[in-house]
Amino acid sequence: MNREAPLVLGIESSCDETGVGVVRGTRLLANTVSSSMDEHVRFGGVIPEIASRAHLDAVVPTLREALDTAGVTLDEVDAIAVTSGPGLAGALMVGVCAAKALAVATGKPLFAVNHLVAHVGVGLLDDGVYGGALPAGLGALLVSGGHTEVLRVRNIARDVELLGSTIDDAAGEAYDKVARLLGLGYPGGPAIDGIAREGDAHAVRFPRGLTQPKYMGTAEDPGPHRYDWSFSGLKTAVARCVEQFEAAGQPVPVADIAASFQEAVVDVITSKAILACREQGIRNLLLGGGVAANSRLREVTAARCESAGISLAVPQFSLCTDNGAMVAALAARVIMDGGEPSDLGFAPESSLPVTSVTA
Amino acid sequence: MIILAIDTSAIASAALIRSHETTDGDPGAPNDAAVLASFATEDTKSHAEVLAPGIRALLAEQELAPGEIERIVVGIGPGPFTGLRSGIATARALAFAWDVPLHGVMSLDALAWDVLAAGVPDDGAGAPGADGAAPPSSAPPSSVPPEFGAPEFGARDFAIATDARRKELYWARYGADGVLRDGPHVTPPGGLPAVPVYGAGAGIYPEQLADAGATCVHAFDAAQPTAASLGLVAAARIARGLPLADTTPLYLRESDAQVPGPRKRAL
Ligand SMILES: [Zn+2]
Numbered sequence A: 001m002n003r004e005a006p007l008v009l010g011i012e013s014s015c016d017e018t019g020v021g022v023v024r025g026t027r028l029l030a031n032t033v034s035s036s037m038d039e040h041v042r043f044g045g046v047i048p049e050i051a052s053r054a055h056l057d058a059v060v061p062t063l064r065e066a067l068d069t070a071g072v073t074l075d076e077v078d079a080i081a082v083t084s085g086p087g088l089a090g091a092l093m094v095g096v097c098a099a100k101a102l103a104v105a106t107g108k109p110l111f112a113v114n115h116l117v118a119h120v121g122v123g124l125l126d127d128g129v130y131g132g133a134l135p136a137g138l139g140a141l142l143v144s145g146g147h148t149e150v151l152r153v154r155n156i157a158r159d160v161e162l163l164g165s166t167i168d169d170a171a172g173e174a175y176d177k178v179a180r181l182l183g184l185g186y187p188g189g190p191a192i193d194g195i196a197r198e199g200d201a202h203a204v205r206f207p208r209g210l211t212q213p214k215y216m217g218t219a220e221d222p223g224p225h226r227y228d229w230s231f232s233g234l235k236t237a238v239a240r241c242v243e244q245f246e247a248a249g250q251p252v253p254v255a256d257i258a259a260s261f262q263e264a265v266v267d268v269i270t271s272k273a274i275l276a277c278r279e280q281g282i283r284n285l286l287l288g289g290g291v292a293a294n295s296r297l298r299e300v301t302a303a304r305c306e307s308a309g310i311s312l313a314v315p316q317f318s319l320c321t322d323n324g325a326m327v328a329a330l331a332a333r334v335i336m337d338g339g340e341p342s343d344l345g346f347a348p349e350s351s352l353p354v355t356s357v358t359a
Numbered sequence B: 001m002i003i004l005a006i007d008t009s010a011i012a013s014a015a016l017i018r019s020h021e022t023t024d025g026d027p028g029a030p031n032d033a034a035v036l037a038s039f040a041t042e043d044t045k046s047h048a049e050v051l052a053p054g055i056r057a058l059l060a061e062q063e064l065a066p067g068e069i070e071r072i073v074v075g076i077g078p079g080p081f082t083g084l085r086s087g088i089a090t091a092r093a094l095a096f097a098w099d100v101p102l103h104g105v106m107s108l109d110a111l112a113w114d115v116l117a118a119g120v121p122d123d124g125a126g127a128p129g130a131d132g133a134a135p136p137s138s139a140p141p142s143s144v145p146p147e148f149g150a151p152e153f154g155a156r157d158f159a160i161a162t163d164a165r166r167k168e169l170y171w172a173r174y175g176a177d178g179v180l181r182d183g184p185h186v187t188p189p190g191g192l193p194a195v196p197v198y199g200a201g202a203g204i205y206p207e208q209l210a211d212a213g214a215t216c217v218h219a220f221d222a223a224q225p226t227a228a229s230l231g232l233v234a235a236a237r238i239a240r241g242l243p244l245a246d247t248t249p250l251y252l253r254e255s256d257a258q259v260p261g262p263r264k265r266a267l
Helices: A037-043 A048-070 A089-106 A115-124 A171-181 A188-196 A232-247 A254-280 A295-308 A324-336 B047-061 B081-098 B107-117 B200-204 B206-211 B227-239
Strands: A007-012 A017-024 A027-035 A079-085 A110-114 A138-143 A148-155 A159-165 A284-288 A311-313 B002-007 B013-018 B034-040 B071-075 B102-105 B158-163 B169-174 B180-187 B196-198
Touching: A007 A048, A007 A089, A007 A115, A007 A324, A017 A048, A017 A324, A027 A048, A027 A324, A037 A048, A048 A089, A048 B081, A079 A089, A079 A115, A079 A324, A089 A110, A089 B047, A089 B081, A110 A115, A110 A324, A115 A138, A115 A148, A115 A284, A115 A324, A138 A254, A148 A254, A159 A254, A171 A188, A171 A232, A171 A254, A188 A254, A188 A295, A232 A254, A254 A295, A284 A295, A295 A311, B002 B047, B002 B081, B002 B227, B013 B047, B013 B227, B034 B047, B034 B227, B047 B081, B071 B081, B071 B227, B081 B102, B102 B107, B102 B227, B107 B158, B107 B169, B107 B180, B107 B196, B107 B227, B158 B200, B169 B200, B196 B200, B200 B206
Parallel strands: A007 A079, A079 A110, A138 A284, A284 A311, B002 B071, B071 B102, B158 B196
Antiparallel strands: A007 A017, A017 A027, A138 A148, A148 A159, B002 B013, B013 B034, B158 B169, B169 B180
């Protein structure tokens, strides 16, 4: 196997995007994504069975297009890579079966990789801020419809640690639910981000979950959820707030509530992430996941990183949302690090822990 | 030519079939298709783990290079969604990588093949393995357009049923000649026609089938569709110049998704 600059094809199908990407070492050659997002709009959230059906029909056309874009053939590829988790079980299954079939058909090695770590891997491509290198003291803040985590990355290929995560809803999920409460449609992130610009972020003081001393503790004696988040209480608070206006027969101040909700989410995400960075010696923070597109999250993260002396990297948006290039990018790192391919008998694992970089 | 057949509509299975395609659709041509090698799981939950290693082992066992597979056929269900997709995703990706033709076969046809191979008596006295003799029958009509209503078939018809979970069966009705008469459907066991029913689905609900006037054929009450038989069905159709389906899955059920209703206002 070429371990210098391996040509890797990566397949992603953990949620509602069917992604196929191609990288050569740390260079991106193709990033083709087919999304079933439009099919979920009327349900107000991703429906796993609809996503799985869409993956089945999209995977081969997406594969064909990615190879064409990269200008390579399947024969030339050094390795196949696929997301084996975490994600929706039925959705993961489609990508895993397709990737295994490609490995059988071509005799190429197959690398099953962790979706969350792959979000970090894509930030380490040549065009990213780190110029293909793995910086020391690297951390990652991942925020999307499916996840909210802060990670420490000692070695992207085999040593990743979970510092904190949501204990209930993902941030993007909270956005979707609140957007529905406010009648703003799906997906909630862009809808709330848009209308929040017209509202007063300090109109309502919504709770910041898990920030009480009993959860936080101190740096020396950390509480049980020092770097963790919870968004379900926030969602309930927004519902109560809307109900109070309705019960009083007053118009619901949608823009103010959206702005105040967004402020609460962004404030608690960034304050805890920066706290984790400071206390854990993280000097370089990478922001990833679909919610990285949120203007307020970027703004506040940038400001707080700057005042804490932490460098912030945000990959281009097409690489922040779920895609196959991130899978290929991480597998290429694993190969360059001397990692071994996965056994063909692995199963998709919907709750694969972040410490398992490969399966 | 060598066909790779895959079915994951219930258990996971794959098979290599050798057949000759020189007859060019001559309906009288002998069908000499044979199963070279096959594997099948017993459980219905490990498709994604076992299928690819199983296919790789078949190829190795037969010392076949990838280029020697000339066609792929895959069972398109009906079957539980996630398992069904495992086989179809595998087949589609293999066909893409090898650049070979890909076809679908309704999975229940594979089990109908096994029933016919076990021998349907031609005297109308009963189907293979049936409990007791079936009543005499008139010859089934060769075809009845569906717009004329539910056709009345002879008693030599039989049905294939597999487990659809949620207290339902996937089933289809066949004539004694193996021609699909009706289906596939997904219904509770009471929805089956009053004919002998073969397959693991029948074995789960013998009493309910009896209540509906159908009979569970015990010799087949654990039988599942297999890729080996699916491949033979495909080879027979190809030899006779009959068309095969594409690989669109026969889900038969919508996803369970509910469009959320309007939120109740607090008044
Ligand atoms: Zn993601």
